[in-house]
Amino acid sequence: MILPGRAHLGHILRYVGRPLGILFAWDVVVTVVWYFIPANWLGFPALPLALLGSAVALYLSFRNTTAYARWWEARTLWGAMVNASRTLAREALTLITDRETAATIVRRQVAYVHALRLHLRRQPPWDDLSARLSTEEIESLRSVANVPNAIHVRTAQRIAESRLDPILLAAIARTLSDISNAQGGMERIKNTPLPQQYATYPTIFTHGFCLLLPIGLVESLGIYTPLGSTVAGFLFLVLLQIGNDIQNPFENAEDDVPLTTLTRSIEIDLRDSLGETHALEPVKPIDGILW
Template sequence: MIIPGRVRLSQILHYVGRPLALLFAWDVVVTAVYLSGHYKIEFPALPMSLLGTVVAIYLSFRNATAYARWWEARTLWGMLVNNSRSFAREIKMLLPQDAAYLKRDLVLRHVAYVHSLRLHLRREAPWQELGARLSDDELHHLRRVANVPNAILSRTAEMIAREPSLDSVKLVALERTMTEFSNAQGGMERIKNTPLPRQYANYPVFFTHLFCVLLPLGLVEVLGWYTPLGSTVVGFLFLALLKIGDDMQNPFSNTENDVPLTTLTRSIEIDLLDGLSETHALKPVQIENGVLW
């Protein structure tokens, strides 16, 4: 996730640099050909205005949908953070004092769960993170399942259900919290596995590029030699809107525009270890070049 701050020209050029450079080169060619007098191109201004308005509405609608996906993903992770703290507190309060080892094991298992969920959403292998947190037998079993975080959560539920000191009331309280974990994970997987319709992906690209190609043809008669400047500025706005939508629609693709899963999982781990009163050297994830991962 990019941290808000001062925007530099180098960042802007890097964001849409290549298509913007191609647009500027096309603007220069159209302007030079038109003003040289060898070939006159007249393009009515009204159709260009209509096309620009339609493309802007289309991009705005697509970007609003993409941002809604990003915000839902962040909301689901916020729920997971809160429920993780509640789960650790419930384990500490509901289990008897002589079950200290079980309390610690369940909390550390939940740390393993959130890390496996982060890697599951990013389509990365979780074994390095889980190797130091789970037994070899369980790791061997997890290598055979399709959904590693769900298997870890199910195993945790089995361990809680076998604890004789927990009556039905306490079990219901813990099960309610674990259901919230499943609901949050299901929502995240829905976002990950359900991309935007192809029309949202292909049509904005085609019409935005078509508008940028036609733009200097509609401006050159009025702006003359200033056409490359005016056309490039307007084209930048449309190209930036197109790029923003592309970046926001996949919040778990492990890019700089995604939900900061590494930061959130580290925060959960620190909170849970602090709740166990264990000494650790973990620190919150730091910002790297204006990005929080």
């Protein structure tokens, strides 16, 4: 996640540098052709171009709103996961009389959130789990398709084995259900991409409009066409790239939900609740980006 106030000109240019450079070269070609080669056919009526630009802008805005809704839902679900993890730790430590069993439940939740982070990013979890689960359990998890869910189910089995009062067990079961529901929502976002109409067509329409832009402007702007067309095209290219970046919030990219930061925060909170001494610190931004 890029932190607010950290954007600068160099970052912005890198953000859309390649398509913007191609657009500028095309603007120069159109301008040169207009001035040095008889090409009256290059004239493009201003009104249709303005209407096309308005339609593309509305389309991009609607697509970006949809993409941001996915990003924000992903962040909301992880907020729910943070709260549910704290609640599970509190309930385990206060409702389960066997201190060792309660501590095991809390530590397993730490392993669970790290496994979920790596599951959503399609990364192998074994290095992170090796310090948090037994070797036997890790080996048994290697044949499982959904590692975090398997860890969660086994945690529930550990709780059931503690033979709690049914009322207390029901309270913890509600928290376990909240965790499962949050994971299901995250997997829905991960496994359900935006429809093809939102994923591909904006790129086609935006690039097509940028190709027509200098043709429509060259007659009125003349030699300043590369400047005017590039500036106008820059706005459309940025809108396109923003939607592309935030539509999939679990890709381990700089615009994603900061899963590493959130799971580290959960681990710190849960280990503090156990009274353990640790050297963990909150994740710090790297070059203005929180991972």
